Amino acid sequence: xxxxxxxxxxxxxWGLPAETLDRAVEEIAKxxxxxxxxxxxxxxxxxxxxxxxxxxxGAIEINTSLRPEELLVMLHxxxxxAGRKRREKWxxxxxxxxxxxxxxxxxxGADNSLNLTLPHNDLHNRSFVLLPVRELNPLWQHxxxxxxxxxxxxxxxxx
Numbered sequence: 001x002x003x004x005x006x007x008x009x010x011x012x013x014w015g016l017p018a019e020t021l022d023r024a025v026e027e028i029a030k031x032x033x034x035x036x037x038x039x040x041x042x043x044x045x046x047x048x049x050x051x052x053x054x055x056x057x058g059a060i061e062i063n064t065s066l067r068p069e070e071l072l073v074m075l076h077x078x079x080x081x082a083g084r085k086r087r088e089k090w091x092x093x094x095x096x097x098x099x100x101x102x103x104x105x106x107x108x109g110a111d112n113s114l115n116l117t118l119p120h121n122d123l124h125n126r127s128f129v130l131l132p133v134r135e136l137n138p139l140w141q142h143x144x145x146x147x148x149x150x151x152x153x154x155x156x157x158x159x
Contacts, residue, residue, distance in 0.1 A: 005133075041056050042131060044128040124147070124156075
């Protein structure tokens with residue numbers, strides 16, 4: 001199961017945040033991935049820096065022949081096309097695309113040139129990721145901890 005998290009809190013060249021997420025899903029499908037399922041878009045509070053507009057977040061499940069590193073490059077290209085500027089960690093953005101999980105692949109950022117960690121290293125602390133993933137598959141299990149997405153949400157008190 002390949003899971004991609006999507007988020008936006010700024011109007012950009014593709015429109016308002018929800019429109020940007022819709023377009024991002026289309027672009028992912030045009031660039032070597034089959035979209036198998038899409039969560040609802042949810043409105044969430046900012047994470048990390050609270051003094052910014054709220055986000056629209058969601059998740060998709062995809063299938064692709066791209067390796068994780070190739071998928072990350074493709075996602076970064078889509079972010080750039082949507083007007084993404086990497087100025088401030090956790091700051092406002094037109095589009096954020098993260099690989100949440102890539103099947104059962106486990107890799108550490110220090111082990112590869114793109115600093116890609118799988119599964120996403122902070123997903124267990126992010127209800128804005130876990131809620132959409134639970135919508136797609138409530139029984140999905142973290143490949144390292146073995147906890148289900150529902151258990152992780154319970155631990156956050158968000159269930």
